[in-house]
Amino acid sequence: MLNCDQYLMPETLEEALAQWVGAPEGSRLLAGGTDILPWAREGRAGHMHLPAIIDISRVKELHGYDVVDGRVRLGANLVFQRFLTSESLRHHLPCMPHCAVWFADDQIREQATLVGNIVNASPAADGTPAIFAMNGTVEIARLDGGSVARRSVAIGDFITGPGGTTLEAGEILTAVACDSMAGYGGAFEKVGQRRSLVISVVCAVGLVKLSPDKKTFADVRLAMGGIGPVPIRLDAVEAFLKGQPVSRKSILAAVKTAGDLVRSRTRREYRSEVIRGFIERAVEDALADCGVALLPPEMKEAVHVVT
Amino acid sequence: MSSLDMELTVNGRAVKRPAKARMRLLDFLRDELNLTGTKEGCGAGECGTCSVFVDGKLVKSCLMPAAKANGATIETVEGLAKRGGLTYLQQAFHKTGASQCGYCIPGMVMAATGALRENPHAGLDEIKERLGGNICRCTGYSKIFEAVELARDVMNGALPVTALDGPGAGASYIGNNVRRLDAPSKVTGALKYAGDMVMPGMLHMQVLRSPVAHALIKSIDISEAEAMPGVECVITADDVPGEDGFGVFVHDQPIMARGRVRYVGEAIAAVAAVDVETAMAALGKIKVEYENLPAVFDAEAAMASGAPVLHDYAPDNIVKHIPIRKGDVEAGFADAELVVEQSYETQPVEHAYLEPEAGLAYVDHDGVVTVISPSQNITHHRHMLAKIIDRPINKVRFIMSPVGGGFGGKEDMIYQGMLALAAMKSGLPVRLVFTREESIISTAKRHPARITYKMGLKNDGRITAVEFRMISDGGAYGLSTEGVMRKAAILSCGPYDIANVKIDTHGVYTNNTPSGAFRTFGAMQAQFATESHLDICAGKLGLDPFEIRRVNMMRSGASTHTKQKLGSVSLGLALEAAEKASGWESGPSVARGGVRGDLGRAGNREPCTLGARIRTSHDVDTKEDIA
Ligand SMILES: Cc1cc2nc3c(=O)[nH]c(=O)nc-3n(C[C@H](O)[C@H](O)[C@H](O)COP(=O)(O)OP(=O)(O)OC[C@H]3O[C@@H](n4cnc5c(N)ncnc54)[C@H](O)[C@@H]3O)c2cc1C
Ligand code: FES
Ligand code: FES
Numbered sequence: 001m002l003n004c005d006q007y008l009m010p011e012t013l014e015e016a017l018a019q020w021v022g023a024p025e026g027s028r029l030l031a032g033g034t035d036i037l038p039w040a041r042e043g044r045a046g047h048m049h050l051p052a053i054i055d056i057s058r059v060k061e062l063h064g065y066d067v068v069d070g071r072v073r074l075g076a077n078l079v080f081q082r083f084l085t086s087e088s089l090r091h092h093l094p095c096m097p098h099c100a101v102w103f104a105d106d107q108i109r110e111q112a113t114l115v116g117n118i119v120n121a122s123p124a125a126d127g128t129p130a131i132f133a134m135n136g137t138v139e140i141a142r143l144d145g146g147s148v149a150r151r152s153v154a155i156g157d158f159i160t161g162p163g164g165t166t167l168e169a170g171e172i173l174t175a176v177a178c179d180s181m182a183g184y185g186g187a188f189e190k191v192g193q194r195r196s197l198v199i200s201v202v203c204a205v206g207l208v209k210l211s212p213d214k215k216t217f218a219d220v221r222l223a224m225g226g227i228g229p230v231p232i233r234l235d236a237v238e239a240f241l242k243g244q245p246v247s248r249k250s251i252l253a254a255v256k257t258a259g260d261l262v263r264s265r266t267r268r269e270y271r272s273e274v275i276r277g278f279i280e281r282a283v284e285d286a287l288a289d290c291g292v293a294l295l296p297p298e299m300k301e302a303v304h305v306v307t
Numbered sequence: 308m309s310s311l312d313m314e315l316t317v318n319g320r321a322v323k324r325p326a327k328a329r330m331r332l333l334d335f336l337r338d339e340l341n342l343t344g345t346k347e348g349c350g351a352g353e354c355g356t357c358s359v360f361v362d363g364k365l366v367k368s369c370l371m372p373a374a375k376a377n378g379a380t381i382e383t384v385e386g387l388a389k390r391g392g393l394t395y396l397q398q399a400f401h402k403t404g405a406s407q408c409g410y411c412i413p414g415m416v417m418a419a420t421g422a423l424r425e426n427p428h429a430g431l432d433e434i435k436e437r438l439g440g441n442i443c444r445c446t447g448y449s450k451i452f453e454a455v456e457l458a459r460d461v462m463n464g465a466l467p468v469t470a471l472d473g474p475g476a477g478a479s480y481i482g483n484n485v486r487r488l489d490a491p492s493k494v495t496g497a498l499k500y501a502g503d504m505v506m507p508g509m510l511h512m513q514v515l516r517s518p519v520a521h522a523l524i525k526s527i528d529i530s531e532a533e534a535m536p537g538v539e540c541v542i543t544a545d546d547v548p549g550e551d552g553f554g555v556f557v558h559d560q561p562i563m564a565r566g567r568v569r570y571v572g573e574a575i576a577a578v579a580a581v582d583v584e585t586a587m588a589a590l591g592k593i594k595v596e597y598e599n600l601p602a603v604f605d606a607e608a609a610m611a612s613g614a615p616v617l618h619d620y621a622p623d624n625i626v627k628h629i630p631i632r633k634g635d636v637e638a639g640f641a642d643a644e645l646v647v648e649q650s651y652e653t654q655p656v657e658h659a660y661l662e663p664e665a666g667l668a669y670v671d672h673d674g675v676v677t678v679i680s681p682s683q684n685i686t687h688h689r690h691m692l693a694k695i696i697d698r699p700i701n702k703v704r705f706i707m708s709p710v711g712g713g714f715g716g717k718e719d720m721i722y723q724g725m726l727a728l729a730a731m732k733s734g735l736p737v738r739l740v741f742t743r744e745e746s747i748i749s750t751a752k753r754h755p756a757r758i759t760y761k762m763g764l765k766n767d768g769r770i771t772a773v774e775f776r777m778i779s780d781g782g783a784y785g786l787s788t789e790g791v792m793r794k795a796a797i798l799s800c801g802p803y804d805i806a807n808v809k810i811d812t813h814g815v816y817t818n819n820t821p822s823g824a825f826r827t828f829g830a831m832q833a834q835f836a837t838e839s840h841l842d843i844c845a846g847k848l849g850l851d852p853f854e855i856r857r858v859n860m861m862r863s864g865a866s867t868h869t870k871q872k873l874g875s876v877s878l879g880l881a882l883e884a885a886e887k888a889s890g891w892e893s894g895p896s897v898a899r900g901g902v903r904g905d906l907g908r909a910g911n912r913e914p915c916t917l918g919a920r921i922r923t924s925h926d927v928d929t930k931e932d933i934a
Contacts, residue, residue, distance in 0.1 A: 002329065004329070032370075037370050055372065102917055106425075106437055107355070111370060196436075196439030
């Protein structure tokens with residue numbers, strides 16, 4: 001049970017920042033609440049009585065998104081379902097519909113924010129690797145004197161470990177900005193114990209841009225989650241594939257450049273096998289999203305099992 | 308404690324009233340507005356029994372602080388149809404028989420309504436995906452999907468409204484689809500399960516559970532908890548007036564731990580207070596002193612000499628040993644051309660019925676101690692409780708509330724005794740509703756089993772002898788273990804005619820969560836071993852798996868290992884049907900692996916993929932570049 005002395009619902013960023021900086025020790029910010037409410041249950045943190053909960057979901061400055069100069073800026077209140085329902089976001093962030101459709105379920109996605117997912121900093125978070133792959137930065141605000149001071153941090157520097165970020169006391173994350181990936185094909189791979197409502201054991205995101213003749217890889221973005229304390233970008237694989245001809249051979253050769261990526265302490269062998277398959281699949285699914293299918297769908301499972 | 312003035316619209320009506328800060332939208336709807344069609348199956352976003360529309364978006368109300376709904380327009384299952392009516396979707400659920408225990412059904416109806424509102428032409432894959440956040444443990448989903456597709460077609464005019472009419476029983480109930488009488492109450496959320504029931508002056512119970520697996524209880528100090536304002540009573544084993552002990556066979560489990568605790572999660576004490584928070588706070592004030600005892604968590608270790616003993620009456624920790632002997636196994640093995648030995652292990656399994664345990668007890672005007680609960684065994688419970696509370700049987704009454712899924716897991720009188728004691732001690736009605744976590748930690752599981760199998764066979768597949776030994780972890784108390792061991796022994800070797808068998812099943816006490824009844828009652832564990840073993844033997848003999856079963860199957864007139872004469876046996880027909888339906892390619896299954904030709908046929912189950920709604924329809928050119 002999550003109880004509190006005060007449940008606050010500020011409507012402006014200044015108001016939210018002022019309440020947050022003045023909140024007693026132990027207070028929490030709450031966006032969708034889909035991480036915090038289950039956290040305050042038996043077997044996890046247990047029943048919680050917090051001094052204050054500051055619910056930022058009605059702060060207008062944190063709503064919506066915009067696209068400026070090739071960067072997409074997603075407000076902190078943006079929920080995962082919008083990656084499926086917004087035409088424009090689908091166009092600019094082609095990996096996100098795939099990520100979203102595997103994320104929780106339709107109902108939770110109406111509540112769960114991308115920013116909550118990032119700040120929660122679970123090694124299994126599905127949203128964070130995608131933002132990483134798109135050169136994401138987080139925008140942070142705090143009160144400095146009477147006015148709002150802002151800073152921004154690259155996602156790779158923001159997340160420091162399980163549950164750990166470089167967010168300071170009194171700060172609120174206001175937005176996430178990332179490259180517009182319009183023209184890329186996107187993919188998201190995820191494995192857990194079941195399909196709906198499942199936390200990832202491993203997840204991977206892939207983005208592929210083809211040369212105009214569709215014969216070579218013009219750009220590739222790959223990131224993975226669930227295999228260590230923080231998500232990782234697969235720089236070596238990305239660099240290898242750039243300029244390579246589009247073929248299974250290129251992809252299989254690229255996989256070999258990945259090296260040992262597993263940092264998790266558990267299920268290491270399983271995870272490294274999944275990584276291999278997921279690199280292949282993420283690239284191939286992103287290719288298919290660009291209109292180039294290397295494998296007929298019915299062969300996919302079989303090929304990735306036996307290679 | 309802060310509260311919040313809520314103003315919102317619920318099912319078309321303006322609502323204005325305060326909500327406590329701890330309330331989720333789910334609590335506000337259920338506890339403040341008595342809209343109990345919205346259920347709490349898990350409280351953690353996993354099950355979907357709590358789905359409601361908030362400003363037109365379907366959400367899980369257990370994950371939404373009530374404050375978030377302030378000013379919003381809410382639609383619950385009660386508001387979907389005009390009072391007394393059913394929406395097309397609800398009619399379709401009724402028609403296809405989509406509701407069984409019904410506990411998931413209001414949430415399912417909401418999710419299905421949401422799916423068709425989002426996409427009135429959603430195909431089956433998309434419907435499945437959009438219902439992905441709602442769990443049903445009864446139906447296997449087929450009837451639910453059938454209902455959604457039916458409603459979709461009626462709503463789109465592809466089918467006439469009369470497609471929703473039921474066929475009725477006609478002259479006979481046999482061979483006709485008969486509509487369930489209780490379906491309308493389930494699809495509208497009108498049906499009241501125990502956790503939905505309230506009585507004036509009703510108290511709320513919370514239970515203190517053991518954090519240790521095996522310990523002596525040196526002392527329990529309830530004085531501070533009892534003195535708290537709002538607390539009406541605190542009960543412990545000392546409040547039991549009669550002969551304490553329940554169980555399906557052996558009555559070895561006290562209502563609450565009596566001097567000794569035997570598993571993590573066992574009830575130690577219970578508080579009845581004016582509200583759940585007060586009861587919960589009071590639990591924190593109860594002081595228990597434990598003196599740890601050595602514990603045993605493995606059934607075989609518990610059978611070894613020198614193992615910690617759980618119950619004085621069973622110094623060997625054996626709850627029940629069932630032996631069956633038939634023929635001469637030694638001669639059978641001597642006669643065999645192949646002997647295969649293998650061991651199998653199965654895990655404990657939680658029933659995970661969507662309705663967590665709940666009950667409401669009161670003492671009526673005639674002094675009759677009454678317990679309302681989804682008990683699967685009320686008559687037995689009534690007899691046991693009469694002894695425990697030392698009242699004549701006519702002063703004890705059990706009322707069976709609708710069971711929101713049981714699967715055997717609600718056969719045990721695990722909490723009804725506490726409710727009765729608290730109602731007797733406080734003189735007020737008392738309700739207890741388990742959280743999902745509490746249900747998982749404290750109630751029975753399917754028996755995990757370790758089975759060693761030795762089978763002798765002729766080269767043509769005929770089984771000459773079987774030695775079957777099963778060791779099953781019964782956990783800390785007996786519950787249904789005796790019956791489960793008996794059933795496991797009777798059905799151990801499956802429906803096969805075997806001349807020589809030696810069967811032993813052992814149910815063993817350990818300090819694990821008790822094991823109890825669960826669908827198939829012991830047969831599943833044995834069948835897993837038997838059928839796996841037959842496949843392995845078929846592989847070794849180069850036989851088709853159907854063939855080895857046909858060679859050995861019981862036929863009409865056969866008698867079982869426990870000498871039951873079988874008039875007619877339909878196993879041959881079942882094998883034939885399965886072989887045909889699966890398009891089985893005959894031959895030993897081990898030899899072909901991925902090259903067999905009967906995979907990926909129409910009608911085979913396909914792997915689940917998500918993303919039906921975003922799968923691009925543009926043409927993809929397939930390159931045959933498979934390096
Ligand atoms: C049933 C279920 C299924 C789930 N499935 C998935 C899944 O498939 N994949 C996955 O990755 N996750 C999953 N989750 C986890 C969760 O839904 C996500 O992490 C979600 O994105 C969290 O967002 P939120 O808005 O609900 O966060 P909240 O619970 O509101 O907050 C999470 C954390 O972020 C902080 N926070 C939120 N907003 C800000 C801000 N603007 N500035 C600073 N701090 C902030 C909060 O203080 C808190 O510490 C699931 C959860 C449930 C209950
Ligand atoms: S999802 Fe809300 S009660 Fe289970
Ligand atoms: S009918 Fe779905 S859980 Fe029982």
